[in-house]
Amino acid sequence: xxxxxxxxxxxxxxxxxxxxxxxxxxxxxxxxxxxxxxxxxxxxxxxxxxxxxxxxxxxxxxxxxxxxxxxxxxxxxxxxxxxxxxxxxxxxxxxxxxxxxxxxxxxxxxxxxxxxxxxxxxxxxxxxxxxxxxxxxxxxxxxxxxxxxxxxxxxxxxxxxxxxxxxxxxxxxxxxxxxxxxxxxxxxxxxxxxxxxxxxxxxxxxxxxxxxxxxxxxxxxxxxxxxxxxxxxxxxxxxxxxxxxxxxxxxxxxxxxxxxxxxxxxxxxxxxxxxxxxxxxxxxxxxxxxxxxxxxxxxxxxxxxxxxxxxxxxxxxxxxxxxxxxxxxxxxxxxxxxxxxxxxxxxxxxxxxxxxxxxxxxxxxxxxxxxxxxxxxxxxxxxxxxxxxxxxxxxxxxxxxxxxxxxxxxxxxxxxxxxxxxxxxxxxxxxx
Numbered sequence: 001x002x003x004x005x006x007x008x009x010x011x012x013x014x015x016x017x018x019x020x021x022x023x024x025x026x027x028x029x030x031x032x033x034x035x036x037x038x039x040x041x042x043x044x045x046x047x048x049x050x051x052x053x054x055x056x057x058x059x060x061x062x063x064x065x066x067x068x069x070x071x072x073x074x075x076x077x078x079x080x081x082x083x084x085x086x087x088x089x090x091x092x093x094x095x096x097x098x099x100x101x102x103x104x105x106x107x108x109x110x111x112x113x114x115x116x117x118x119x120x121x122x123x124x125x126x127x128x129x130x131x132x133x134x135x136x137x138x139x140x141x142x143x144x145x146x147x148x149x150x151x152x153x154x155x156x157x158x159x160x161x162x163x164x165x166x167x168x169x170x171x172x173x174x175x176x177x178x179x180x181x182x183x184x185x186x187x188x189x190x191x192x193x194x195x196x197x198x199x200x201x202x203x204x205x206x207x208x209x210x211x212x213x214x215x216x217x218x219x220x221x222x223x224x225x226x227x228x229x230x231x232x233x234x235x236x237x238x239x240x241x242x243x244x245x246x247x248x249x250x251x252x253x254x255x256x257x258x259x260x261x262x263x264x265x266x267x268x269x270x271x272x273x274x275x276x277x278x279x280x281x282x283x284x285x286x287x288x289x290x291x292x293x294x295x296x297x298x299x300x301x302x303x304x305x306x307x308x309x310x311x312x313x314x315x316x317x318x319x320x321x322x323x324x325x326x327x328x329x330x331x332x333x334x335x336x337x338x339x340x341x342x343x344x345x346x347x348x349x350x351x352x353x354x355x356x357x358x359x360x361x362x363x364x365x366x367x368x369x370x371x372x373x374x375x376x377x378x379x380x381x382x383x384x385x386x387x388x389x390x391x392x393x394x395x396x397x398x399x400x401x402x403x404x405x406x407x408x409x410x411x412x413x414x415x416x417x418x419x420x421x422x423x424x425x426x427x428x429x430x431x432x
Contacts, residue, residue, distance in 0.1 A: 012064045015057040022054050027085040032094040035082050043127050046120035059119050071126045073183045076135035084188050093146050100143050103131050135181055141168045142179050160403040172200040177391030206239035208426045240413045250366050254418045268377035281331050282323040285315045295371045300362040314342050336379040344389040351396055360407050369414040
């Protein structure tokens with residue numbers, strides 16, 4: 001049996017590589033329009049492909065497929081070959097956007113009568129299934145990123161009617177979790193990381209310029225500025241989708257002195273100094289609860305009574321088998337990670353986030369973000385886990401209109417500001 005499986009894998013991989021090599025050769029010879037036409041004939045039409053050997057290789061792959069999901073990886077690889085080949089930027093962009101249009105065009109279609117052979121019908125079903133796969137959704141998000149310069153994000157009626165997916169370029173902290181799949185090439189991953197660095201740097205510079213401009217007009221330093229006064233003097237555009245008042249309040253909160261004369265970074269350092277004194281894990285959890293609950297100075301019965309009780313019980317039950325052990329950095333990381341799962345969303349497999357919705361409704365986006373920021377500041381290693389959890393929410397709602405998920409947009413924008421001001425390269429601590 002083992003020899004048969006090995007032979008199957010080798011046989012199928014040879015056919016796959018034959019198709020990959022075919023497109024690798026064509027990409028240096030043909031225009032983007034010609035490449036798209038080849039995709040249409042080979043993968044959509046299912047017949048009439050000019051290179052018969054390539055068509056036969058695809059037919060053999062379809063016959064040898066043991067799990068239909070394997071086809072998603074094969075077709076995704078073909079797409080990325082023609083997108084990521086070293087060609088001019090406009091070529092890549094045209095190919096990607098035309099590929100999206102090509103696959104979207106068959107989403108609601110049924111198999112045509114002219115699909116005479118069984119393999120052609122199977123191919124149509126496989127390609128249609130691909131359009132609902134995570135690989136394809138990732139491609140669509142990438143298309144939004146690469147097409148960002150043609151889109152306006154302002155909160156206009158038409159913009160709010162667009163799907164949440166269109167906002168992915170705005171959130172570099174989501175790129176690695178929303179734009180990369182396990183089968184992506186090293187080159188594609190590096191390209192995404194480069195875009196992440198560039199867009200994050202651009203946002204930080206724009207945010208710094210915006211805040212500096214506001215300071216110069218004596219808006220931030222007064223306690224009674226108005227929205228209209230912001231609009232009149234704001235020649236430098238607000239780089240977020242928050243209102244001027246919301247953004248300035250968020251920055252004050254994330255970098256100002258808000259916890260007993262400390263800003264959040266200093267407060268986290270002070271807490272860690274105390275926490276690293278020899279103590280049991282049980283004692284650490286008690287002090288960690290006090291550290292977190294100081295953020296709940298809000299006029300909400302739900303927060304004051306129900307949520308504080310839930311948080312206390314959650315911490316008490318977290319890895320309780322370690323309660324009598326000495327607290328250490330490993331327990332710190334595990335605790336912080338589990339708290340992020342409790343407060344935001346646990347995993348793709350368990351995407352429930354009712355608690356996070358309640359926090360947003362009862363505490364508001366700034367206070368909710370502050371709570372999450374306090375956790376990340378005591379353990380920097382869980383920052384990627386926080387980003388991943390927001391990526392889960394983003395992907396979960398990506399087809400919803402921006403209007404329908406305003407609460408999530410507020411959360412995404414506030415997280416972007418909080419992470420940029422505390423982990424980025426800009427210093428706007430003078431705002432307080």
